[in-house]
Amino acid sequence: MxxxxxxxxxxxxxxxxxxxxxxxxxxxxxxxxxxxxxxxxxxxxxxxxxxxxxxxxxxxxxxxxxxxxxxxxxxxxxxxxxxxxxxxxxxxxxxxxxxxxxxxxxxxxxxxxxxxxxxxxPQWVVGARGARRSPDLVVFDLDPGAPATVVECCRVAERVRAVLEGDGLSPVVKTSGSKGLQVYARVRVSSPERPVRYAEAVARRLAAESPGEVVWSMARALRPGKVLVDWSQNNPAKTTVAPYSLRAREVPSVSAPVTWAEVRGCRSPGDLVFVADEVRARVERDGDLFALGDPARLPG
Structure with a gap:
């Protein structure tokens, strides 16, 4: 070879x-x-x-x-x-x-x-002998239905953040590297199913509070112009793109950690698009913006 x-x-x-x-x-x-x-x-x-x-x-x-x-x-x-x-x-x-x-x-x-x-x-790790442990992360994958964009995702992300912080969690956020945003928090859980149940409850709550802006159901007919709060990514059988991973777009965009100030200030889809060189420069300047805090127990 x-x-x-x-x-x-x-x-x-x-x-x-x-x-x-x-x-x-x-x-x-x-x-x-x-x-x-x-x-x-x-x-x-x-x-x-x-x-x-x-x-x-x-x-x-x-x-x-x-x-x-x-x-x-x-x-x-x-x-x-x-x-x-x-x-x-x-x-x-x-x-x-x-x-x-x-x-x-x-x-x-x-x-x-x-x-x-x-x-x-996945949102879980394996131990030294390969045994699967309970999830240590909860994730909310915010996916815009056109004509909604990442700008609308940012507004929803701020609301997800408020709910999580109210429940004692410390959320961080990153771009998907494609169209949306993903909000994560480090957690301790009593069962593998707990994160998906918690995330679904939060998604349903946000959709009930703002039915014109947020949808929790996966039905595509309901999604145009709204932001899907995809809670199903917490299913232990599913995965999400890792922070700092490249994405297969036209340019080498990255699933890039961002600050909550950047989320709050986002006014155009281009505001939160970062390619490989830009992400390297951000890390050199700011370190790991996706540094997760101590785990907190999910309520309920």
């Missing part, structure tokens, strides 16, 4: 086709994808730690086909950590899948070389 072998920490990783353009509109190459993930790793890796990752790969770039990959490929390096997770109801009919867990920079570089542009993780 051709390519360049580089040393990443204690590992040796083979890199291939570094000049391949993965974002044609921006001329952003695989080498630049690897460079981005390498440079952003100090703030990204803590948010991936212990979380089985589902990747979305684009071997021919964002203009070509893509596929989600949960199961670790047969050629996974022996030093990459994998965990076997039960997957009842899997579309592939598999009772178990072997997920990659990104616990070091070399694994991140290996994935980037495989054109795994997007990294998606």
């Amino acid at each position: 051709s390519g360049t072998v580089v040393r990443v920490g204690e590992r040796r990783v083979r890199l291939t086709n570094l000049d391949k353009v993965l974002y044609p509109e921006a001329g952003f190459t695989k080498a630049e994808v690897i460079d981005y993930y390498t440079r952003i790793a100090p703030v990204l890796l803590p948010h991936l730690a212990g979380r089985p990752v589902t990747v979305r790969r684009f071997p021919d770039g964002v203009g070509g086909g893509s596929f989600f990959e949960k199961n670790a490929p047969s050629h996974v390096p022996e030093w990459v950590r994998t965990v076997r997770i039960p997957t009842p109801g899997s579309s592939r009919g598999a009772e178990f899948l072997d997920f990659v867990v990104v616990q070091e920079l070399a694994t991140l570089v290996w994935l980037a070389n495989a054109a795994a542009l997007e990294l998606h993780v």
